[in-house]
Amino acid sequence: MSSPLSKEQIEAGLSDLTGWKAGGEKLTKEFVFTDFREAMAFMVRVGFEAEAQAHHPEMFNVYNKVSIALATHDAGNKITEKDLSLAKAIDTLL
Amino acid sequence: MSSPLSKEQIEAGLSDLTGWKAGGEKLTKEFVFTDFREAMAFMVRVGFEAEAQAHHPEMFNVYNKVSIALATHDAGNKITEKDLSLAKAIDTLL
Numbered sequence: 001m002s003s004p005l006s007k008e009q010i011e012a013g014l015s016d017l018t019g020w021k022a023g024g025e026k027l028t029k030e031f032v033f034t035d036f037r038e039a040m041a042f043m044v045r046v047g048f049e050a051e052a053q054a055h056h057p058e059m060f061n062v063y064n065k066v067s068i069a070l071a072t073h074d075a076g077n078k079i080t081e082k083d084l085s086l087a088k089a090i091d092t093l094l
Numbered sequence: 095m096s097s098p099l100s101k102e103q104i105e106a107g108l109s110d111l112t113g114w115k116a117g118g119e120k121l122t123k124e125f126v127f128t129d130f131r132e133a134m135a136f137m138v139r140v141g142f143e144a145e146a147q148a149h150h151p152e153m154f155n156v157y158n159k160v161s162i163a164l165a166t167h168d169a170g171n172k173i174t175e176k177d178l179s180l181a182k183a184i185d186t187l188l
Binding site: 043057059 | 130131134137138141144145150151152153154155156157
């Protein structure tokens with residue numbers, strides 16, 4: 001079980017990340033690549049990281065763009081430490 | 095350049111497919127897998143097919159679910175033969 005973070009905890013977490021926003025009770029970020037292959041390769045790498053952390057993102061892809069949204073199902077679809085941790089790992093993939 | 099299909103052409107195309115709908119000027123289908131790995135593997139296979147056809151889907155994934163929407167950018171984001179062709183190829187992946 002994970003606990004939802006407070007607004008202050010989320011703000012503190014965001015300051016450690018690059019380009020992530022907290023909107024609609026999710027952590028979100030848009031990624032733009034040179035083409036579809038690069039976008040797909042990124043999604044696969046995110047997939048391995050998600051499996052490693054046993055925490056999975058929402059991913060939306062159209063051609064060279066990938067949008068990721070993170071929230072924790074066990075915590076009523078709110079933002080928890082698990083989301084900050086996965087966001088941080090995703091940033092290191094770039 | 096691809097031409098948008100008529101409603102009749104789309105209906106005829108759908109009768110050749112399994113579980114696809116034509117809504118909001120896109121061909122859409124929802125896929126449910128046993129887990130995230132299976133969903134990810136499917137997306138990668140769709141990706142190879144998309145590259146082969148030089149036509150790319152919108153894909154949305156959350157855990158074991160993948161939603162695909164097909165429309166043709168060059169045809170004002172309407173449904174064309176390219177979408178029917180990619181939908182057919184995606185069905186053969188399952």
